[in-house]
Amino acid sequence: MVPETMGHYRPAGGKMSESLFGDESPDCPQCGLEEPRPVIYGRASEEMVTAAKLGHIVLGGEEVPEAHRLWQCQGLECEYRF
Numbered sequence: 001m002v003p004e005t006m007g008h009y010r011p012a013g014g015k016m017s018e019s020l021f022g023d024e025s026p027d028c029p030q031c032g033l034e035e036p037r038p039v040i041y042g043r044a045s046e047e048m049v050t051a052a053k054l055g056h057i058v059l060g061g062e063e064v065p066e067a068h069r070l071w072q073c074q075g076l077e078c079e080y081r082f
């Protein structure tokens with residue numbers, strides 16, 4: 001189960017994540033959950049930190065690893081990155 005605070009978000013204001021990252025989010029290959037959170041690398045802007053706190057995105061850190069992941073499953077017992 002996913003606690004309410006970490007569940008699907010439906011912001012009243014708009015579709016920030018869609019417009020920023022495109023609308024092609026794959027299903028989690030591990031558990032099949034839809035709408036994984038995008039993992040964003042690089043220096044976090046204030047907006048990105050806020051989005052991360054809200055669970056819209058995952059901050060991957062300032063350094064971009066060689067094999068960086070683009071998505072993280074939002075399932076709390078999964079959190080698979082792919």
Ligand SMILES: [Zn+2]
Pocket residue numbers: 028029030031032033073074075078079080
């Ligand atoms: Zn998953």
